[in-house]
Amino acid sequence: MRRFFYGPLGGLLVLGTLPATAVASTPPVSLGTLPAAALTAARTLDDEPEDEDEDLVVIDDDEMEGGEPGAEGGDDLVLDDEGGDDLGLDDIGSEGGSAAVSEEEAAPDENSEEDQIKAEMGLITVVQRQRMLKKKRFELQPQFGITVNDPYVRHYTLGVQADYWVTNRIALGLVGTAQIGAKTPRYDNIRRQEGLLLTANEVLWQANLNFTYNFMYGKIAIFNRALLHWEAGVTAGGGVMQTRVIPRFESLHEPFSNITGGGVIGFHSRTYLPRVNWFAFDVGLRYWLFADRLEPTQRGPDTEAGGNGTDLVELDDPDNARDASILELAHNVTFFLGVSFFFPTSFEYTTPR
Amino acid sequence: MKTTRKLLTVGAVLAAAWTWSPSPASAAPGGRKSVLEGEPIVRKKLQLRKFRFQLTPYVAMSLSQPFVHMGYVGARAGFHFADWIGVRAGFGYGVVNVDSSLLRAINGGGLPVGIAPGQTDPMLTGENNACPTTPNGGAPCRPVAEADNPAPLLHDFRAGLTRAQWQSSVDVVFTPFAGKLGLFSAAFTNYDIYLFGGLGLLGWNKHYPDQQSTADQLGLDDNCSVAGSGQNDECILHPVDPDEGVKLGFSFGGGVHLFITNFVAMNLEVQDIITSNNLAGLNSTVTEIPPVVNREDRDIFHNVTFQIGAKFYIPFKAKRSK
Numbered sequence: 001m002r003r004f005f006y007g008p009l010g011g012l013l014v015l016g017t018l019p020a021t022a023v024a025s026t027p028p029v030s031l032g033t034l035p036a037a038a039l040t041a042a043r044t045l046d047d048e049p050e051d052e053d054e055d056l057v058v059i060d061d062d063e064m065e066g067g068e069p070g071a072e073g074g075d076d077l078v079l080d081d082e083g084g085d086d087l088g089l090d091d092i093g094s095e096g097g098s099a100a101v102s103e104e105e106a107a108p109d110e111n112s113e114e115d116q117i118k119a120e121m122g123l124i125t126v127v128q129r130q131r132m133l134k135k136k137r138f139e140l141q142p143q144f145g146i147t148v149n150d151p152y153v154r155h156y157t158l159g160v161q162a163d164y165w166v167t168n169r170i171a172l173g174l175v176g177t178a179q180i181g182a183k184t185p186r187y188d189n190i191r192r193q194e195g196l197l198l199t200a201n202e203v204l205w206q207a208n209l210n211f212t213y214n215f216m217y218g219k220i221a222i223f224n225r226a227l228l229h230w231e232a233g234v235t236a237g238g239g240v241m242q243t244r245v246i247p248r249f250e251s252l253h254e255p256f257s258n259i260t261g262g263g264v265i266g267f268h269s270r271t272y273l274p275r276v277n278w279f280a281f282d283v284g285l286r287y288w289l290f291a292d293r294l295e296p297t298q299r300g301p302d303t304e305a306g307g308n309g310t311d312l313v314e315l316d317d318p319d320n321a322r323d324a325s326i327l328e329l330a331h332n333v334t335f336f337l338g339v340s341f342f343f344p345t346s347f348e349y350t351t352p353r
Numbered sequence: 354m355k356t357t358r359k360l361l362t363v364g365a366v367l368a369a370a371w372t373w374s375p376s377p378a379s380a381a382p383g384g385r386k387s388v389l390e391g392e393p394i395v396r397k398k399l400q401l402r403k404f405r406f407q408l409t410p411y412v413a414m415s416l417s418q419p420f421v422h423m424g425y426v427g428a429r430a431g432f433h434f435a436d437w438i439g440v441r442a443g444f445g446y447g448v449v450n451v452d453s454s455l456l457r458a459i460n461g462g463g464l465p466v467g468i469a470p471g472q473t474d475p476m477l478t479g480e481n482n483a484c485p486t487t488p489n490g491g492a493p494c495r496p497v498a499e500a501d502n503p504a505p506l507l508h509d510f511r512a513g514l515t516r517a518q519w520q521s522s523v524d525v526v527f528t529p530f531a532g533k534l535g536l537f538s539a540a541f542t543n544y545d546i547y548l549f550g551g552l553g554l555l556g557w558n559k560h561y562p563d564q565q566s567t568a569d570q571l572g573l574d575d576n577c578s579v580a581g582s583g584q585n586d587e588c589i590l591h592p593v594d595p596d597e598g599v600k601l602g603f604s605f606g607g608g609v610h611l612f613i614t615n616f617v618a619m620n621l622e623v624q625d626i627i628t629s630n631n632l633a634g635l636n637s638t639v640t641e642i643p644p645v646v647n648r649e650d651r652d653i654f655h656n657v658t659f660q661i662g663a664k665f666y667i668p669f670k671a672k673r674s675k
Contacts, residue, residue, distance in 0.1 A: 151419045185652055186419050190455075193635040193650075195504030196463060198455075218534030218544070223437060224398060224674070227532075 130217060131229030131272045132280065133347040134165035140343070141282055143177070145336030152187040153200050153246065155179040157334055163212060169233070171212040177334075179203045183246070197248035199294050203332060204257065206288065208239025208264050220271070232269035239264060241288070243330075245295040245321075252301055256318035258325075262290025270340060278345035282338035292330035296321055398674040401543060401612060401666065402433040402528060409620055411662025413445055416623075417655075420456045420632060421516040421560055424449030425658065436674075437528050441549070444521040445658070450560070456514075464507040467493035488579055492570035495587055505591035505635060512566035513593040513634025513646075517656045518558040520626055522604035524551030534611075543612040553604030553626035555656055557597050566593035594646035595634040602628035608660070616669040620662040625655050 145157040159177030166172060181202025190196050214233030221227050240261050247253040268284030299321050300311035315321045413425040427445025434440075452460070468474055468484040470491030476498050484494035493508055504510075531545040568588045573579050577588035608622030629651045631637075636644040637652075 149417055151417045189637055189652060190419070192637040192639075193505075193633045194459065194464065194510060195502065196459070215537055216534055218532050220530045220532035220546070221398075222529055224531075230532075232534075 130168065130231075132231075132277065132342075133168055133349065134171070134342065135168045137165050137347065138343045139163040139165065139171070139173075139340050141338045141340045143282070143336045143338035145177075145286075145334040147179075147203075147332060147334050149331055149333035150200075152184055152190075152198055153181050153202055154184050155181045155203055155332075155334070157336065159206075159336075161210070161338070163210070169214045171210075173210040173212060175206070175208050175210055175237075175239070177206045179205060181244075181246075199248060199297070200246050201243045201292055201294060201330070202246055204242040204244055206239060206241040206264075206332075208237045210235045210237040210264075210266075212268075216269075226274070228271050228274065230269055230271040232267070235264070235266040235268065235286075237264050238262065241290060243292050245293070245325075247295060248299070249301055253299060253316060253321070254318045256293075256322040256325075258293040258322060260291050260293070260327075262288050264288045277347060278342045280340040280342075282336075282340055284336055284338070286334045286336065288332040288334075290330055290332070291327045293322060293325035294328055296324045296326075298324075399543065399615065399671045400436045400674055401531075401545070401615065401618075401671045402439060403436045403672065405433060405671070406667040407431040407433070407439075407441070407664050408667070409443075409662040409664040411443075411445070411620065411622075411660045413624075413658040413660040415517070416657045416659055418453055420453050420514060422451040422453060423447040423517060423658075424451075425520065425660075427520075429662070431526060433526070433528075436531070439526045439528070440524070441526055442521070442523045444519065445660075446519045447517065450516060459510065460507070464504050464510055465495065465499045465502055467495050467499070467506040467508070469493055488582075489570060489572050492565075492567045492587070505593075506567070506587060508564060509566050509587070509591050509593050510633060510635065511561040511564040512559075512569065513595045513631075514560040515557040515595050515597055515630070515632060515634060516560045517555045519556040520554065520656060520658070521556075522551055522553040522624070522626060524549040524604055545610050546607065547610070548605075548607045549624075550603070550605040553602045553628070555600045555602065555626055555628045555630075557600060557630060559595050559597060567591075568593065589643045592636055592644055592646045593634055594631075596631040596651065600628035600630050602626055610664060615671045616666045618664045618666070620660070620664045622660040622662070623657065624660060625657045628654055628656070630654050 139162070141161040141163070143157070143159045143161060145159070147153075147155040147157070157177050157179045159175060161173055161175045163171040163173030179202070181204075183200075187198060187200070190198060212233055212235045214231045216232040217229075218231070219227055219229055238261065240259060242257055242259050244255050244257040247255050264286060266284055266286040268282060270280040270282045272280050296312075296315055298310070298312045299315040302311045303309045303313035303316070312324075315324055407430065409429040409431070411425075411427055411429065413427065415423040415425075424447065425445035426448050427443060429441050429443030431439055431441030455463075470484050470486045470493070473483045474494070474496045476496060485491050493506055495502075495506060526547055526549045528545050528547040530547075531543070533541060534544055535541040566588075567573070567585060568577060571579060571585060571588075573585055573588050576584060577592075578584045604624060604626045606622060606624035608620060610618040610620055612618045631646065631651045632654065634646060635650070636646050637650045638644075640649070641647075
């Protein structure tokens, strides 16, 4: 398929239809501020004039899909006017604030077109101008989650993550989570069917220091009508938590709790809204590996004196039971949803692209 | 309370309208209609799904299972009517099964094993202190010392335990989200995120196919007796009826495709097939005397699997939108 462009801005628009990033080096200009001639030229993206003249520029889609670096990344023509970062028209409309294309930029360069393209290719990144800049901003992220790894005890979590973004990709933060544990129907079913009392713990709270690195960034089109920016990354850290045993014989024994420590890793993704510079939706998975104390097996009702009892009466006391417990590795996997608030609530781009 | 709820609803609607309303930047000066107005966000978009058949061999592992973790190998076939909606059918067969820590604990002494036929109960004296070997060679007996233990004997538990041997589903696939992502600003790919829902099937088989219950070993009838003998206590108190067969339920989940080329994508998916069944094949209610294993003992079971596959699209070349 061929498309035809006329007029002095045709050359610029050609770059707009090259692989996504080829035009990204053009200083951002609001589409609304473009002269009418430019808008007319822009409209020609949809038009396919039947006449050709000597100024026409031909773009061959098959060539666009060739093996040039970045060609894959930019093979769709993005008309998003929010992020302003993929290519062409949306770059013309990004937030840079510059009023118009300068004469210097509009004038033909001394270099050949090929040299220009090569130079621009060198500046190309996959997705230019991220929607949200976070460097030197604080983020406060309330979270709600649910544990997914334990078929016997489910935890509902409520927490807050506070991050300081050292760079746009790296953050240091603190996470605090309160957890409400509840026995699942499976827990009771095993008690009824197998006559077994499970040894299980519930987590009361967790707190940890986090190192965050966002290594994925992208855009997502919703029914090709709305475009959102998102990013994803990993977290790693360590912290403390408090757990509490669920006594096998709850009517006989008091639970005891245990403060312990462990490591945590996670994966998260966040999606930004089109025009809100201080808000994002978050989703993630957090995995804790920690040492936990389980209820001793000899803490039971059979404490009959005289040698018949198989359980130890001294373990009725929670402190003694805790002392007699053995540390074991435990896992806690939480799926969470959250919303992020960024402070300060606005930011400014420092580069033209 | 109602007023507060209404205010919150109105606020949420207004906030959503403000958030999703067209950007001022898309309105040309002078009130002219913007060239972008009404246009799709992405022009000349690769339609990676529309009118393409899809074949997805996959491997899967079950998550958060109480007794047996399963590893499946399977495939899905699908077709998309539009870029955002399609149908598919899939089947996965369990080729690996791993006992959970709970099942290992049960097998390792968590449940009483009883006395083997012919062996004597140390708590009993006299002539009838041995576990009978008739009829049919006998079955393990509960020792007197374990008489108060409400747990079934291990062989009865094992005789009733089932596992999800295969799974299948027919789903409608909904793909509202598609885009591109970059990794370290160096690697990039098309991707989409999808949700699906439909009908699911689970095929349940005995985990220990050769294990017989007390009733089976002794050839007892429905009253837990055999001609010429009284009722068997173990059979009465711990009836076993493995819940084998095909169970129909619901299937739903979501996943992501990461396109390696325009016709091959890596597929990560989480699927949950919900059925109603009795995993252990044992009684769990107290409403029947004597205990009976019936539909009341079933509960909702989630066979959640994490799946990794490679999806192949046919025809190989994707068309572009206008």
